[in-house]
Amino acid sequence: MPPGSRTNDWQALVKDPVSSSEIKCHSVSVIFDGGMKAVDQVDLTAKAGNVLSLVGPSGCGKTTILRLIAGVQRPTQGSVVIDPPAASQNGEVGFVFQQPALLKWRTAIENVLLPLELMPHSISKRDRVERAEAILEQVGLSNAAHRFPHQLSGGMQMRVSIARALVTRPCLLLLDEPFASLDDMLRNQLGELFLSLWHSQRFTAVMVTHNIAEAVMLSHEIAVMRTGRLEVVIENDLPWPRTDQSRRSLEFGAMYGRVSDALRGSSS
Numbered sequence: 668m669p670p671g672s673r674t675n676d677w678q679a680l681v682k683d684p685v686s687s688s689e690i691k692c693h694s695v696s697v698i699f700d701g702g703m704k705a706v707d708q709v710d711l712t713a714k715a716g717n718v719l720s721l722v723g724p725s726g727c728g729k730t731t732i733l734r735l736i737a738g739v740q741r742p743t744q745g746s747v748v749i750d751p752p753a754a755s756q757n758g759e760v761g762f763v764f765q766q767p768a769l770l771k772w773r774t775a776i777e778n779v780l781l782p783l784e785l786m787p788h789s790i791s792k793r794d795r796v797e798r799a800e801a802i803l804e805q806v807g808l809s810n811a812a813h814r815f816p817h818q819l820s821g822g823m824q825m826r827v828s829i830a831r832a833l834v835t836r837p838c839l840l841l842l843d844e845p846f847a848s849l850d851d852m853l854r855n856q857l858g859e860l861f862l863s864l865w866h867s868q869r870f871t872a873v874m875v876t877h878n879i880a881e882a883v884m885l886s887h888e889i890a891v892m893r894t895g896r897l898e899v900v901i902e903n904d905l906p907w908p909r910t911d912q913s914r915r916s917l918e919f920g921a922m923y924g925r926v927s928d929a930l931r932g933s934s935s
């Protein structure tokens with residue numbers, strides 16, 4: 668499959684990793700009714716196959732940027748270009764939210780199967796189940812595949828939510844404070860899981876987070892926003908592979924400090 672091309676052939680999708688998309692926001696602004704300028708002339712690039720974190724104080728426009736990329740918010744000015752284009756109805760965009768939002772009448776595997784069932788081109792039932800079982804294994808939930816959401820812990824529900832987002836092998840994954848409702852230990856574990864999934868699928872990811880440590884651990888670049896404006900994009904040079912040990916490294920502390928300073932507006 669040539670780089671950048673997409674296919675409707677499910678077998679090909681399973682065999683070949685999909686291409687990841689690049690996202691470019693060109694001088695994009697969003698002004699809501701009443702004149703509220705949520706996003707103000709933002710130029711931002713999420714490089715193909717990279718993880719970009721958006722950080723900034725509450726109300727600075729992070730979720731609005733994510734909604735622009737998802738195509739559910741139209742820009743008042745400017746444009747958002749996704750190359751190659753990614754359509755959520757084709758399973759090319761995955762979403763992970765703060766709440767797992769599982770259908771309570773469907774088991775874990777039935778929740779994971781849902782995006783495959785909604786895809787416009789037909790995939791045989793056997794292929795769908797094979798794919799769902801494979802991703803459930805990757806997130807460590809093979810033994811819980813037939814449990815209903817109320818029979819799963821919060822961390823397990825979030826794993827199902829991540830599996831559901833990735834089962835279609837999206838080229839773009841959008842995450843809005845995905846681990847914010849979890850305790851620190853679970854948050855770190857799911858961060859590691861996220862990194863291992865990113866290593867195997869190499870999607871482009873844009874993640875909103877309030878947690879500086881999470882942004883430093885998980886992303887290649889960290890975009891710092893304030894009152895609708897993009898302050899700075901910091902290249903995250905924390906070495907790979909990133910493990911729990913990385914949190915105790917000097918490089919981690921230095922990067923954490925740079926992001927904190929940028930958030931306070933004292934430095935970039």
Ligand SMILES: Nc1ncnc2c1ncn2[C@@H]1O[C@H](COP(=O)(O)OP(=O)(O)OP(=O)(O)O)[C@@H](O)[C@H]1O
Binds near residue numbers: 700
């Ligand atoms: N539909 C809307 N109509 C009017 N104002 C809105 C609308 N959606 C968001 N806003 C405003 O736009 C600004 C940016 O909102 P946004 O949700 O993007 O911020 P955020 O950085 O994601 O905040 P948080 O970290 O608290 O989730 C806020 O002041 C918010 O109140």
